Amino acid sequence: MTLHSFIQNATSPWMKNEGPDSDIVISSRVRLARNLEGITFPIIANEEELSPVPEKVEAHFAGHSHKRFGELSLIKMNDLTDNEKRILVEKHLISPNLSGKSKAGAVLLSEDESLSVMVNEEDHFRIQCLLPGFQLQEGLKYANDMDDWMEEKLDFAYDQRRGYLTSCPTNVGTGLRSSVMMHLPALVMTNQLNRILPAINQLGLVVRGIYGEGSEALGNLFQLSNQTTLGESESEIVEDLRSVVSQLVERERAAREQLLTQSTNIVEDRIYRSLGILSYSRRMESKEAMQRLSDIRLGIDTGIIKGIDAKILNELMVLTQPGFLQHYAGEALTAEQRDQRRATLIRERLTLEEHDGGVE
Amino acid sequence: MLCQECQEREATLHFTKIINGEKTEFHICDVCAKERGDYTPGSNSFSIHQLLSGLLDTAGQQKPSREIGAQQRAEKQCPSCGMTYRQFAEIGRFGCADCYESFDEKLDPVLRRIHGGNAQHTGKVPKRKGKDLHVYKQIEDLKQKLQQLIAEEEFEAAATTRDEIRSLEHSLKGKGGESS
Numbered sequence: 128m129t130l131h132s133f134i135q136n137a138t139s140p141w142m143k144n145e146g147p148d149s150d151i152v153i154s155s156r157v158r159l160a161r162n163l164e165g166i167t168f169p170i171i172a173n174e175e176e177l178s179p180v181p182e183k184v185e186a187h188f189a190g191h192s193h194k195r196f197g198e199l200s201l202i203k204m205n206d207l208t209d210n211e212k213r214i215l216v217e218k219h220l221i222s223p224n225l226s227g228k229s230k231a232g233a234v235l236l237s238e239d240e241s242l243s244v245m246v247n248e249e250d251h252f253r254i255q256c257l258l259p260g261f262q263l264q265e266g267l268k269y270a271n272d273m274d275d276w277m278e279e280k281l282d283f284a285y286d287q288r289r290g291y292l293t294s295c296p297t298n299v300g301t302g303l304r305s306s307v308m309m310h311l312p313a314l315v316m317t318n319q320l321n322r323i324l325p326a327i328n329q330l331g332l333v334v335r336g337i338y339g340e341g342s343e344a345l346g347n348l349f350q351l352s353n354q355t356t357l358g359e360s361e362s363e364i365v366e367d368l369r370s371v372v373s374q375l376v377e378r379e380r381a382a383r384e385q386l387l388t389q390s391t392n393i394v395e396d397r398i399y400r401s402l403g404i405l406s407y408s409r410r411m412e413s414k415e416a417m418q419r420l421s422d423i424r425l426g427i428d429t430g431i432i433k434g435i436d437a438k439i440l441n442e443l444m445v446l447t448q449p450g451f452l453q454h455y456a457g458e459a460l461t462a463e464q465r466d467q468r469r470a471t472l473i474r475e476r477l478t479l480e481e482h483d484g485g486v487e
Numbered sequence: 488m489l490c491q492e493c494q495e496r497e498a499t500l501h502f503t504k505i506i507n508g509e510k511t512e513f514h515i516c517d518v519c520a521k522e523r524g525d526y527t528p529g530s531n532s533f534s535i536h537q538l539l540s541g542l543l544d545t546a547g548q549q550k551p552s553r554e555i556g557a558q559q560r561a562e563k564q565c566p567s568c569g570m571t572y573r574q575f576a577e578i579g580r581f582g583c584a585d586c587y588e589s590f591d592e593k594l595d596p597v598l599r600r601i602h603g604g605n606a607q608h609t610g611k612v613p614k615r616k617g618k619d620l621h622v623y624k625q626i627e628d629l630k631q632k633l634q635q636l637i638a639e640e641e642f643e644a645a646a647t648t649r650d651e652i653r654s655l656e657h658s659l660k661g662k663g664g665e666s667s
């Protein structure tokens with residue numbers, strides 16, 4: 128397999144599209160937690176109790192065509208190898224939690240992978256819509272459509288007073304978690320983000336590193352999401368997040384502007400150093416890779432680096448994860464081997480760009 | 488208000504622990520919270536479940552109470568899935584949808600704490616089931632009206648109301664058969 132075709136197969140088709148404000152907002156995601164009436168939640172249910180859940184999904188939705196998402200297919204966790212599961216996690220299509228316990232776990236996926244419904248994760252269903260760039264309202268609309276479609280066939284646990292009933296009390300009500308992944312290198316470099324984050328927390332929003340709870344923000348990537356799910360309507364929750372994100376987008380743009388006019392030489396040096404290191408290194412740890420790639424992306428977005436596609440960050444962020452490296456290598460790799468492979472993959476990717484003038 | 492740990496800095500985090508139905512308030516500053524590992528500003532490793540099990544803690548370790556009332560409250564159990572309130576408090580997750588009903592009397596303060604003061608859903612109503620909910624509500628109201636009409640010996644109006652209830656119940660049954 129050539130690297131070109133590997134990238135084509137490995138990245139989600141939706142990643143090829145550029146969304147609004149995609150110089151700063153990498154992706155927008157809307158998730159709805161839903162449960163079936165009369166079936167114990169996955170956290171305490173046994174496999175036998177949970178097996179009707181994927182069966183219902185298979186009967187009503189797999190192989191059927193949805194007006195927005197096209198044909199949907201059901202993938203059962205038990206049918207996947209550990210590495211295949213890992214790849215789904217690295218593509219953000221399933222959670223580590225679902226991959227870890229495959230007790231009747233499954234995922235319903237759209238062809239372009241912008242829609243996934245996790246089955247028997249913490250809740251019976253986690254409907255998730257993932258879109259490129261800043262498209263929270265669209266994400267909500269599509270996830271909502273999917274919810275309506277599923278509700279035509281299934282009885283969701285719902286209570287007039289508490290709304291959609293979920294396993295964790297932090298999701299009850301709307302069951303809605305909306306989030307955006309943002310690339311904020313200039314706010315980090317100018318030390319502004321540290322001051323902004325507490326204010327964002329005050330507004331009831333959560334900021335995390337890219338792999339969710341507890342992980343650190345690698346490569347200046349931050350995920351912002353709503354914390355509360357009760358007492359506000361779905362559109363209000365999304366609007367609150369949208370307005371904070373759009374303010375952050377403005378601030379990041381201003382900070383980039385400021386960096387470029389006041390410290391041009393320093394910024395250029397940093398970006399070109401990272402380009403040099405990525406172009407010639409023989410070993411690359413994932414943490415450094417993310418940081419260097421963040422610099423490259425900033426270089427592309429600010430016009431300092433020309434001739435490299437902006438999608439390189441999104442692609443390599445996914446491709447340099449352990450699951451993909453092993454997939455590309457076709458064998459299990461030690462950490463040492465992965466660092467070597469990672470450096471090679473990045474070098475190849477950068478050269479591919481030079482020869483092709485962009486992967487389309 | 489000063490932080491209760493260091494008595495130096497202004498407290499920025501305020502939360503309430505409920506132990507055997509008794510409220511204890513905590514006021515801590517960012518620095519002490521960070522040291523305790525519950526909350527790290529910026530990095531946001533703030534674990535909602537850590538806070539939750541603090542909120543929900545009814546295990547009563549701090550108060551080895553022999554009061555039967557308190558014991559019973561702590562042992563409240565969901566008849567559908569068998570989860571006890573104590574287990575719920577430990578893992579911070581409900582075992583089934585009926586747990587919300589089973590632990591209802593304790594939930595308002597917990598939900599308010601998690602959801603910025605809110606304990607009531609104001610969002611989406613599912614289309615199909617939402618219609619049923621509306622009908623159930625109507626039936627409820629009519630049943631009350633029926634009671635009243637009977638008490639007032641308005642038998643003619645009561646008969647009409649009874650027929651209305653029957654036809655609404657019938658429409659629900661028809662739907663139930665269709666969806667199963």
Ligand SMILES: [Zn+2]
Pocket residue numbers: 490491492493494495496515516517518519520
């Ligand atoms: Zn203190």
Ligand SMILES: [Zn+2]
Pocket residue numbers: 565566567568569570581582583584585586587589
């Ligand atoms: Zn229960």
